[in-house]
Structure formats: structure tokens, C-alpha cells
Amino acid sequence: MLTAEIIELLNKYRHHSISHTEFEQLGSWIKESDENKRLLNLYIKYYKVVERWDTYQHTDATVAFNNVKERRRLKARRFIIRRVSVVAACLLLLIVGTTCLYYYGNRSSSITPYSRLEKTVLLTNANGKQQVLKNGGELICDTTVNKDAPIQYNTIKTQPGGNFKLILPDHSVVWLNSNTTFRYPTKFVKERRVELTGEAFFDVAHNGLVFMVNAAGNNIKVMGTQFNISAYPMRNMTATLVRGKVKVSNQISNKVLTPGQQAVISSSSAAISIREVNTAIYTSWIIGVFDFNDEPLQNIMEQLSEWYNMDVVYEPESLCNIHFTGSLYRDKSLDYSLDIVQDVSDVCFLKYNGKIVVRKKGKMY
Amino acid sequence: MNPKPIQTEKKLKELMNKYYSQLCVVSVQYTDSLEISEDIVQDVFVRFWEENKLLSVETNPKAYLFRSIRNASIDYIRKNNYRVFTDIEEANLISEEEISEEELSLQYERLYRMIGQLSQQERAVLNAIVVENKRYKEVAEEMNISVNTVKTYFARALRTLRKELPLSILLILLSPK
Incomplete structure (x- = not known):
């Protein structure tokens, strides 16, 4: 029966x-x-x-092949990084006694009037001890944490315009975007649970343990996959899935995403809605490119103001609704990016008192 | 002699185009998860790429691939301590030769024809009550119908099923992936 x-x-x-x-x-x-x-x-x-x-x-062989290509590239890189950090690990552990070690790549930074050269990334460990890391760098968590030691939480914070790459103890990779706080345990037991305020792209390694991201009161649950979460205070939260499967849930409801879908969670009602998107637009920031397709100027300027830490004023306010399609590059100067937008549109930009003023072309004030 | 990287890439791409879906099907029979199986198959390809393997196995890369995927999948379920009735599971595996679009869709259609007699509402009610464990009242509210209608659909669905095939089979077809 x-x-x-x-x-x-x-x-x-x-x-x-x-x-x-x-x-x-x-x-x-x-x-x-x-x-x-x-x-x-x-x-x-x-x-x-x-x-x-x-x-x-x-199953799609072309998508899979690109994945294999990317995974091979990442693996090859991780291998080199790991070798570099063996030596660094011994030194750092002696000096700082912290549970993490870092490596910084030779990212070239262009000098522009508005790029913040003094940007840093701050790591705070469970004892409140702080360590300054290089912006745009990378940190590999120590996987040799004693199994019996209690679980401790570290917090990493990037500044406006900053970014950072973190490799967790389970080899999952997390790219942190500008103005983002990320809290994670020094080792994973039974489940993998992390907290995010701001934006991050996750490439979660599959190891049989559930991986959970808590962002602005919403839970994103996955096994092994690639996705982007943007959860800035006072803004709608988005979760964009590139590969695999994720479940987005909060007190109100829960939704399962398939690749190419984005969940938008309203900051006011917490309602979850799902739409199909071109995921590249939401994930290209990890390689320093901001792709946009028919985006309102407001969203584009929001990204720029995060990268270059500038406030934006629209005169008149209605200008923020003009739509654009194109790409911007983080390692270019702000002027370069603004010139591009200016060339192809009716708007012009003025810098005034540390702010960018957006106006209609041809209007004199 | 070591093959050139560009040759390796081309060869791998060719093999993936040809066999990727079939290999995932082999693997999913063990893992019962599309995501995990894709991971396993891709991992094997990454490994082969690094080790330049498939080019040295010139005679029959297909057989070698299928064998590797099978082993990797069995490894995975062992490592993750999957509890399975091995004899029953094994009896329900299909061989490489049977993995073609034609054969797979045929098996699937045959199965669906059996439940084709249920109306969409009956199926939805059955799913909500049996699989999602919802109460009549909840289902009625969600579907915007009366509690009595829900009961009628449910009873009718069960009656149809008992005649045709065991409830267990239906549950699979209805249950969320």
C-alpha cells in the first residue's frame, strides 16, 4: 500500500x-x-x-564548452595563485596571525582626476582585528583551519568604486563590487552560509553542501552555480542566474530561477518578480566592463558614480529617463566614459563642485 | 609528441558537440540531478583538456568518454553517500546505444500518454494536494474555485488513475523537479 x-x-x-x-x-x-x-x-x-x-x-554543448573553457582558465589561474600564496601564507600567518592571506594581481590602474587612488579593502576578523587589503586584489581563504576550532566570521568591506575577489575555503569564488560588505565563516560545516550587503558575483563550487546567501532579508539557496546578486540598501534587490539553479526566498514567497532569469525583489513590498534578461549586462562588471542595453541614464550614472565616487545631478530631473545601449570600462577615466555618452546623445556633462551635472545640449545657463 | 593547444581545443569542442548531451544523460541516471551531472561531465572535460588525454586515446575516444563519465558519476554518488537500492537502480539504467533523441522522446511520450486522460485542472489539484501537501481550502483559494470543486477534481483524478496505473508513477510526473 x-x-x-x-x-x-x-x-x-x-x-x-x-x-x-x-x-x-x-x-x-x-x-x-x-x-x-x-x-x-x-x-x-x-x-x-x-x-x-x-x-x-x-543540455547545450556550446554553453557547456564555454563553461569548460572558463573553468579550465580559472583552475589554471588558481593553481598559480595557490603556489604564490604558500610562501606568503607562512610569512603572513607569523606576522598578522590572521586566518586569511591575500595576493594582489598586477591590475593596472589608470590615473584620472576622479579615480580614487587611495581606495582600500578592509578585512575584519572575529576578534575585531582589522587588516587593510589592496583594492582590486584577491584573497584566498586558508583551508587549513583546524576542524575542531569554533567557526569564526570575517567581514570584508569594499569602498565606493572599489572591488575585490575572494576565494572561500570551499574554492567558491566571490567577486565583490563597489561599496559592498560581505560576511563569511572561516570554514564551512554542514552548510555554507554567507551574508551580503551590496553587489557580488558568485561562482559556487559544488561540494554537496547547500550554499546560502542572505541579502537584505532574502535567502538565495544554491548547490553549485554562477549568479549575481545586487542588494544595496534602499534599492530593489536583484538575483541574476547565469548557470545552474537557484532558489530565491523571503518571508513572503519563494521562486526558482533558471539560467537567463532575474528575480527582482521590491525593496518596499518584498514581492518577488521574475524576468528574462541578458545576463552579461549584470555580470560584466566583474571584468571591469559595464554593459547596458536600453538602460535609463539614471542606472548608468549610478554605476559610474559608484566607480568614481561622484554625485550626479540632473537638470532637469526628466533627463534621467533617457535610454542608452553600450559599454563602459572601469579602467578608463571618467571623462572618457562621459565623452562617449555625450557624443551619441543630446545630453552634456558639467563638473561642478565635485558633482556631475547632466544637462541638455545647447542650453546655456 | 604533444598536441598543439589549438588542436586540443578543437578536438574537445568537436567531441562535446557530438556527445555532451548523451554523456549528461548517462550521468543523470546515477545522480538524478541535471545540474550535478552537467558539473560532472564538464569536470571530466576540464581534466581531459589539462591532461591532453583524448588526443592520445586515438582509437576510440567515445568509449573512453562514456566509461569515464560512468566512473565519475558512480564516484560522486559514493562520495556523497547516496542511499540507493543498487539492484533496482541498475536494472533501470539504459545503455549508450539507447541514448538517442528518438528513443528518449519515445519513452517519455509513452509515459505521458498514460496520464493524458487527466484534465489540466485535475492534474493541478492532484499535484497541489498530493505532492505539495496543501489543504483543500488553500488549493481552492489559489485556483479561485470552490472547495467542493477541488474535492470533485481530486476524486475524479484518483478514480482515473486507479484504473490505469499506480499513483506512484503519477507522482513522479507531477512532482517538482
Whole structure:
């Protein structure tokens, strides 16, 4: 007989979330009668039919090949970084006694009047000890933390216009965007839970443990995948999925995203809505490019003001709704970026008192 | 002699175009998860790329690939302590030869034809009550119908099913992925 309880066990069996006791329970159920055994066999047989067809249909060799290419590149890089940091680790651990070590790449920074040269990234460990890291750099968490040691939390903070790359103890990679605070444990036990305020792109390594991001009261739950989360205070939160599957949930509801989808969570109502997007636009910041497609000027200027730490004023206010398509590059100067926008549109930019004033071309004030 | 990097890339791309989906199908029979299987298959390709493997196995890269994926998938379920009834699982695996679009879709259609007799509402009600464990009242509110209608749909769905095929099979088709 199929009872509700057995149905639940079957479901758990299928999703591999069945506990040892439950598995034994199911085992004795199939021993009860041949009919039960037949049912289980049919159950397994048919979900395999469904998942095989599903898999065949939903796999794309071209996407996969690009992934393989990227993963190989990342792996090769990580390997070099790891070798560099073995030496650095010994030195740093002696001097600072902290649980993290860092490596900074030779990112070239262009000198412009509005790029902040003194930008830094701040790491605070569980004891409140602070360490200054180089903006645009990279930090690899120590994986040799004693298993019995209590879990401790570190916090990393980037400044407006800053960015940073973090490799967690499970080899997941997190790119932190401007003005972002990220809190993470020094080791992962049972689950991987981190907290985010601001924006980050995650490339989560698959290791069987659930990976959870808490951002502005919303939970994003994944196994192994690539996605971007933007969760700045007072703004709508977005979660954009590039690869794999994620579940976005809050007290109100929960939604599952498939690749190419973006969940927008209203900052006022916490309602979750889903739309199809070109994910490149939301993730290209990790390589220092801001791609936009039919974006209102306001959003473009918001990104620029984060990169260069400038306030923006519109005169008149309605100018913020003009739409643009194009790309901007973080390592170029602000003037370069503004000139591009100016060339192709009716607006012009003036710098005044440390602010950028947006006006309509040809109007004299 | 070491193959040139560009050759390796080209060869891998070619092999992936040809076999990627089929390899994922092989793997998903063990992991029961599309995401995990894609990860496993891609990992194997990354490894082969690094080790320049597939070019040295000139005779039959296809057989070698399928064997590697099978091993990697079995490794994965062992490492993650998946609890499975091995004999039943094994009896329901299909061989490489059977993994073609034609065969897979045929098996799938056959299955769906069996539940084709249910109306969409009946299916939705059944799903909500049996799989999602919802109450009649909740379902009625969500679907904007009366509680009595929900009960009718549910009873009718069960009646159809009992005649045709065990409830267990239906649950699979209805349950969320």
C-alpha cells in the first residue's frame, strides 16, 4: 500500500535527501510484498525516463564548452595563485596571525582626476582585528583551519568604486563590487552560509553542501552555480542566474530561477518578480566592463558614480529617463566614459563642485 | 609528441558537440540531478583538456568518454553517500546505444500518454494536494474555485488513475523537479 508517508519517502529517495533511518524504513516496506517492490521499481523506472529526456533536451554543448573553457582558465589561474600564496601564507600567518592571506594581481590602474587612488579593502576578523587589503586584489581563504576550532566570521568591506575577489575555503569564488560588505565563516560545516550587503558575483563550487546567501532579508539557496546578486540598501534587490539553479526566498514567497532569469525583489513590498534578461549586462562588471542595453541614464550614472565616487545631478530631473545601449570600462577615466555618452546623445556633462551635472545640449545657463 | 593547444581545443569542442548531451544523460541516471551531472561531465572535460588525454586515446575516444563519465558519476554518488537500492537502480539504467533523441522522446511520450486522460485542472489539484501537501481550502483559494470543486477534481483524478496505473508513477510526473 502507498501511504502518504511512503510517498514522502519515495520523494526523498528520488532527491537523495533520505536519511539512514528513512532509507531502512523504505527497505522494509519493499520487503513487505512483491507489489510494493513492483511499485518502487516502476517509480524509479519512470522518473529515470523523465529525467533522461529532460537532460537530453536541456543540455547545450556550446554553453557547456564555454563553461569548460572558463573553468579550465580559472583552475589554471588558481593553481598559480595557490603556489604564490604558500610562501606568503607562512610569512603572513607569523606576522598578522590572521586566518586569511591575500595576493594582489598586477591590475593596472589608470590615473584620472576622479579615480580614487587611495581606495582600500578592509578585512575584519572575529576578534575585531582589522587588516587593510589592496583594492582590486584577491584573497584566498586558508583551508587549513583546524576542524575542531569554533567557526569564526570575517567581514570584508569594499569602498565606493572599489572591488575585490575572494576565494572561500570551499574554492567558491566571490567577486565583490563597489561599496559592498560581505560576511563569511572561516570554514564551512554542514552548510555554507554567507551574508551580503551590496553587489557580488558568485561562482559556487559544488561540494554537496547547500550554499546560502542572505541579502537584505532574502535567502538565495544554491548547490553549485554562477549568479549575481545586487542588494544595496534602499534599492530593489536583484538575483541574476547565469548557470545552474537557484532558489530565491523571503518571508513572503519563494521562486526558482533558471539560467537567463532575474528575480527582482521590491525593496518596499518584498514581492518577488521574475524576468528574462541578458545576463552579461549584470555580470560584466566583474571584468571591469559595464554593459547596458536600453538602460535609463539614471542606472548608468549610478554605476559610474559608484566607480568614481561622484554625485550626479540632473537638470532637469526628466533627463534621467533617457535610454542608452553600450559599454563602459572601469579602467578608463571618467571623462572618457562621459565623452562617449555625450557624443551619441543630446545630453552634456558639467563638473561642478565635485558633482556631475547632466544637462541638455545647447542650453546655456 | 604533444598536441598543439589549438588542436586540443578543437578536438574537445568537436567531441562535446557530438556527445555532451548523451554523456549528461548517462550521468543523470546515477545522480538524478541535471545540474550535478552537467558539473560532472564538464569536470571530466576540464581534466581531459589539462591532461591532453583524448588526443592520445586515438582509437576510440567515445568509449573512453562514456566509461569515464560512468566512473565519475558512480564516484560522486559514493562520495556523497547516496542511499540507493543498487539492484533496482541498475536494472533501470539504459545503455549508450539507447541514448538517442528518438528513443528518449519515445519513452517519455509513452509515459505521458498514460496520464493524458487527466484534465489540466485535475492534474493541478492532484499535484497541489498530493505532492505539495496543501489543504483543500488553500488549493481552492489559489485556483479561485470552490472547495467542493477541488474535492470533485481530486476524486475524479484518483478514480482515473486507479484504473490505469499506480499513483506512484503519477507522482513522479507531477512532482517538482
